[in-house]
Amino acid sequence: xxxxxxFAVVVGLLLIGFPVAxxxxxxxxxxxxxxxxxxxxxxxxxxxxxxxFNVARLNILPQxxxxxxxxxxxLVAVPFFVFMGVMxxxxxxxxxxxxxxxxxxGKLRGxxxxxxxxxxxxxxxxxxxxxxxxxxxxVLALPVMLKYGYSKTLATGVVASSGxxxxxxxxxxxxxxxxxxxxxxxxxxxxxxxIPGFLxxxxxxxxxxxxxxxxxxxxxxxxxxxxxLTGWRLVAKILRSLVPxxxxxxxxxxxxFFGIATPTEAGAAGAAGAxxxxxxxxxxxxxNLLDTMDTTVRLTSMVFIILVGATAFSMVxxxxxxxxVVDEFLLNLPGGHIGFMFFTMLVIFLLGFFIDFIEITxxxxxxxxxxxxxxxxxxxxxxxxxxxxMNLQSSFLTPPFGFxxxxxxxxxxxxxxxxxxxxxxxxxxxxxxVTLVVLVLFPGLVNWLPSLAR
Amino acid sequence: MSFLxxxxxxxxxxxxxxxxxxxWASLFMVVVGVYNxxxxxxYGFFELLLGPRTxxxxxxxxxxxxxTYSFDLIFLLGAAYVLRVDGHVRVDILYSNLPARRKxxxxxxxxxxxxxxxxxxxxxxxxxxxSRSWATLEVSPNPGGLARYPIKTAIAVAxxxxxxxxxxxxxxxxxxxxxxxxxxxxxxxxxxxxEVDGTAGGVSGPAGASSGAEPGAAAPGGDPA
Numbered sequence: 310x311x312x313x314x315x316f317a318v319v320v321g322l323l324l325i326g327f328p329v330a331x332x333x334x335x336x337x338x339x340x341x342x343x344x345x346x347x348x349x350x351x352x353x354x355x356x357x358x359x360x361x362f363n364v365a366r367l368n369i370l371p372q373x374x375x376x377x378x379x380x381x382x383x384l385v386a387v388p389f390f391v392f393m394g395v396m397x398x399x400x401x402x403x404x405x406x407x408x409x410x411x412x413x414x415g416k417l418r419g420x421x422x423x424x425x426x427x428x429x430x431x432x433x434x435x436x437x438x439x440x441x442x443x444x445x446x447x448v449l450a451l452p453v454m455l456k457y458g459y460s461k462t463l464a465t466g467v468v469a470s471s472g473x474x475x476x477x478x479x480x481x482x483x484x485x486x487x488x489x490x491x492x493x494x495x496x497x498x499x500x501x502x503x504i505p506g507f508l509x510x511x512x513x514x515x516x517x518x519x520x521x522x523x524x525x526x527x528x529x530x531x532x533x534x535x536x537x538l539t540g541w542r543l544v545a546k547i548l549r550s551l552v553p554x555x556x557x558x559x560x561x562x563x564x565x566f567f568g569i570a571t572p573t574e575a576g577a578a579g580a581a582g583a584x585x586x587x588x589x590x591x592x593x594x595x596x597n598l599l600d601t602m603d604t605t606v607r608l609t610s611m612v613f614i615i616l617v618g619a620t621a622f623s624m625v626x627x628x629x630x631x632x633x634v635v636d637e638f639l640l641n642l643p644g645g646h647i648g649f650m651f652f653t654m655l656v657i658f659l660l661g662f663f664i665d666f667i668e669i670t671x672x673x674x675x676x677x678x679x680x681x682x683x684x685x686x687x688x689x690x691x692x693x694x695x696x697x698x699m700n701l702q703s704s705f706l707t708p709p710f711g712f713x714x715x716x717x718x719x720x721x722x723x724x725x726x727x728x729x730x731x732x733x734x735x736x737x738x739x740x741x742x743v744t745l746v747v748l749v750l751f752p753g754l755v756n757w758l759p760s761l762a763r
Numbered sequence: 764m765s766f767l768x769x770x771x772x773x774x775x776x777x778x779x780x781x782x783x784x785x786x787w788a789s790l791f792m793v794v795v796g797v798y799n800x801x802x803x804x805x806y807g808f809f810e811l812l813l814g815p816r817t818x819x820x821x822x823x824x825x826x827x828x829x830x831t832y833s834f835d836l837i838f839l840l841g842a843a844y845v846l847r848v849d850g851h852v853r854v855d856i857l858y859s860n861l862p863a864r865r866k867x868x869x870x871x872x873x874x875x876x877x878x879x880x881x882x883x884x885x886x887x888x889x890x891x892x893x894s895r896s897w898a899t900l901e902v903s904p905n906p907g908g909l910a911r912y913p914i915k916t917a918i919a920v921a922x923x924x925x926x927x928x929x930x931x932x933x934x935x936x937x938x939x940x941x942x943x944x945x946x947x948x949x950x951x952x953x954x955x956x957x958e959v960d961g962t963a964g965g966v967s968g969p970a971g972a973s974s975g976a977e978p979g980a981a982a983p984g985g986d987p988a
Contacts, residue, residue, distance in 0.1 A: 326858020326866075327873035328851035335877025338884050351887075370885070371892035371918055379835040379914065382827070385792075388834055392793055570800070577796025577830075584793075602786035607850040609789070609834070610841035614851065621881065664854055709856045 311361055312631020315340045319622065320663070329668055330611075333618035337625045341367065344629050362628040373620050378613060382573055383495055386485050388609040389576025393561075393583045394475075395604045397554065399597040400587035403432055403445040405550035411453070412538055413547060415531035419521025421457065422467045422528055423514050425450045429471025430510040431554060433478035443472030443713050447720040460527035461725055463520055466733030469713045470513060470741075473705040476666070477698055478506035479562060480579070484698055485572065486612070486670050491678045491694045495572045496565045500762055501695045501755040505748055509699070512740045553589070557582045566762060612667055619671035632676060639680045646684040650749060653677050654700055658742075661704025665712060669701060692755045696748050703741045706734045764943070767934045774931035775847060778924065782844025785837050792833035799826050824905040832914050839921035843928040867936040874929040882929075885922040893919055 319336045323329060341347050345364040349355045378384065406428045414420030414427075425446055432442045446468045454464040476483045479499035488495035521528040538546055561579040564570035570578070587593040626632060642648035660669055674697060681693040705713040708731050717730055748754055802809060802822040810818040845851055858866065895901075896912040903911055 322877075323854045324857060325869060325873065326853045326855045326861075327869065327877060328846070328853050330851055331873070331878040331881055334881030334885075335873075338877075338880040341884070367884070367888055368891075371889040371915075374889075374918060375892075375915060379839075379918075380831065382831060385796075385831055385834045388789060388792065388837060389796060392789060570804075573830075574796070574800045574803070577793060578800050580793045581797045598790075599786065602789045605789040606782065606785045606837055606841045607845050607848070610785075610838040610845045611851055613838035614842045614845070617885075618881065621884070663856065665852065667852070 310634075311340065311344045312626055312629035312634055315622075315626055315629060315631060323664060323668070329664070330614040330618040333615065333622040333668075333672075337618070337621035340625050340629065344625070361630070366628050367624065370621060370624060373624065374617055377620065378616050381489065382571075383485065383489055384613070386480075386495065386571075386573040386576040387482050387612060388605050389573065389580045390480050390482055390485070391608045392601060392605045393576065393579040395601045396580065396583035396587055396597070397432075397557075398442075398445060399601060400583065400590050400592045402550070402554050402586070402590075403428065403442075404449060406431060406554070407446070407449050409543070409547040409550045411450075411531070412543055416533075417521070418525055418530045419517045419528035420530060421450070421454050422459065422463060422517040422521075425454075425467050426471045426474075426510055426513045426517065429474045430478060430507065431551075431558075432472075433475035433481075433506070433510075442475050443469060443716040444720050446472050447717045451717075451720075451725075452722055455722065455724070457531055458526070458529045460524075461729040462733035463517070463527050464733070465717060465721065465725060465730045466735070466737050467513070467517060469711075469717045469730065469734050470706060470737035471510075472716070473702055473713045474506065474510055476702050476705065477502055477509060477695075479503060480565075480572065480576065481698075482612075483666055483670070483701055484694075486616075486667070487674065487694050487698055487701075490670055490674045491690055491697075493691050493694050496568070497691050497759045497762075498694050498698075499562065499572065500566055500759045501691050502698055503758055504754050505695055505699060505744065508747075508754065509702075509741065509744050512744060513737065516736055516740055553586055557586065566758075568762065615667050616671055619668070622672065623675065635676050636680060639677065640683070649680060649684055653681075654696070654745065654749070657697065657700045658703060658707075661701065662707045662709070662711075664704075666701040666704050669704065689752065691759060692748075692752045695755045696745065699741065699745045699748055703738055703745075706738050706741070708734075764938060764941075768938055768943075771931040771934035771938075774927050778843045778847050778928050778931070781840050781924070782847070785841040785844065788833045788837050792830055792837070795826055795830045795833065799830060802826070824903065824908040828903060828905070828909045832909065835914055836917060839917045840924065842921050843924035846925060846928045846932070864940060867939055871933050871936045871940075874933055878929050879926055882922040882925045886919050889915075889918045889922070 315336065318339075319333065322332050322336055325332070341364060343356070344361040345366075346355070346360040347364045349360075350364050407424065410424035410427050411421055414424045417423065428450075429442060429446060432445070451464055451468050455461065475481055479502055481499075481502070484498045484502060485495050487493075488498045517528065557579065560582065561575045564578070565572055565575045584593060584598075587597065623632075639649055639652070642652055644651070657669055657673060660673065678690065678693065682690055685693065705711050708714055711734075714727075714730055714734065718725075718727055721730070799822075802818075806818060806822060809821060813821075842851075858869065861869065893912070893915045896915045901911040901915075903909055
């Protein structure tokens with residue numbers, strides 16, 4: 310029972326707003342003191358109630374930290390992809406892409422918004438760093454869309470949602486840590502999320518087109534004077550902005566997909582490739598390099614110190630019998646595997662409103678993944694992982710705690726209110742839920758590409 | 764108080780210095796990573812050029828572990844620096860709307876309620892683990908791998924640095940709450956991502972916007988909402 314209390318308490322404590330990593334670790338300590346013979350061993354007095362576990366169980370904590378986090382070749386891919394993403398962002402790639410895509414699609418109604426989705430997907434394939442994409446798109450595209458008469462809701466919705474595509478379109482940091490937690494090859498996970506990721510982007514475009522068709526005044530076409538280049542000059546500009554990042558992406562993903570390189574190797578090569586691209590664009594300044602290194606340190610430490618805290622949390626949670634209770638509960642839900650899937654997805658979706666993908670991945674996913682393996686078979690874990698990733702994707706967009714919304718609000722022009730953003734993302738969150746359901750119903754969308762690679 | 768602030772500034776200096784070393788560790792990691800890729804995929808070329816023995820010496824577990832260890836050092840020893848610049852992600856639905864003084868109070872209490880006990884627990888349990896590694900001067904089981912006792916030691920060092928940084932933050936916050944200005948607490952300074960003294964060389968990107976990539980640097984000042 311204490312185990313379930315632990316879960317409730319940590320959710321409550323997280324809401325205080327103290328850094329997640331230490332809240333998780335502190336809760337682990339609190340429940341160690343309450344639920345074990347900790348006081349007897351360290352302080353020389355026993356608590357008035359029977360201890361639920363022996364504190365000696367924590368002896369393996371450092372081994373867990375070393376064995377599962379520090380001595381882990383795959384996780385090294387995370388800082389590499391962060392480095393690559395931030396460096397590409399600094400290389401001025403997004404500006405070029407947006408400019409040329411805007412000119413390409415500008416004469417269509419809704420064309421500017423479509424170009425935002427396309428660039429979002431391209432950035433996603435090259436970086437996978439949410440904040441960077443949202444900020445870049447928000448700074449560059451939002452003022453332009455508003456200037457040419459786009460409705461605030463559509464403009465903000467499309468920027469916030471396109472900026473999060475990086476979490477589902479490989480290479481993505483979410484997929485790396487999910488693969489590690491579920492025990493699935495990260496390369497397969499990348500392959501499996503390829504079609505779902507672009508399906509999602511396609512549906513975003515379809516929605517924009519639909520809005521432009523039904524409510525033309527919300528998504529007007531650009532006036533001719535805003536489209537400076539035409540004909541061959543435009544084609545040349547598009548090629549110039551599109552080819553270098555596409556080559557890099559194809560190298561990174563291609564080597565992973567064809568089983569040539571591990572995600573870690575591809576990440577290292579990608580980081581170097583991004584640095585070379587930045588140098589070619591004359592953006593490899595001392596400041597950009599230092600900023601890239603700084604962000605890499607910050608994100609890497611932030612993510613993996615949470616994993617350290619979550620490791621302690623999970624150990625104590627298991628020692629208190631919490632894992633067992635959760636297993637029993639999930640296995641005996643009405644409706645068997647359907648009930649399990651529905652309940653798990655609902656919980657992850659709802660948790661996504663309040664806590665972010667990292668905590669969900671490190672705490673909830675390890676609890677549910679073994680059950681998924683029992684219901685659907687170990688070979689379906691890949692599909693389960695991609696479905697979870699698609700679900701986690703929504704956590705970036707769901708208020709009040711969606712990173713994408715924060716970042717967008719941070720860079721949006723003063724006239725844009727938080728309510729505009731909240732209203733704007735509703736259709737896009739709905740599209741994500743629909744995509745999630747489609748993936749659950751048609752696992753082939755996930756499994757087809759990885760099956761080809763085998 | 765001024766003595767305590769001196770202590771806090773000394774701690775910040777160490778943390779900032781280690782943080783900057785970790786910046787370069789991240790670059791080093793990329794360089795080693797690329798080196799590993801090149802030597803693995805062009806092994807045949809190196810073998811032909813330099814002979815099989817040299818080629819074999821140039822590749823292998825030593826370099827793979829250098830890459831992994833850099834990663835370990837970055838996230839472990841960078842943790843205190845990230846705490847200093849308020850880069851550890853928070854669930855800030857409520858927090859972001861608090862006035863600066865409240866934030867300082869919440870943080871100060873939580874340092875001692877959550878962070879310090881957790882770090883102490885980490886130290887208590889990792890010290891025997893680390894000393895066992897030192898006792899045998901443990902080496903990686905992978906052929907040609909690196910020594911393991913130094914990297915395991917980093918676990919305890921990281922927890923120790925976190926406690927020190929929590930002490931420094933507490934001093935800053937108390938100074939701030941008692942009305943002393945210029946203490947450089949995260950709650951008082953405007954969102955300036957890089958204020959680890961002037962030597963960093965102009966790394967001061969537009970706050971929150973560009974340096975805040977991903978959740979990590981979520982709102983350096985705490986409140987973009």
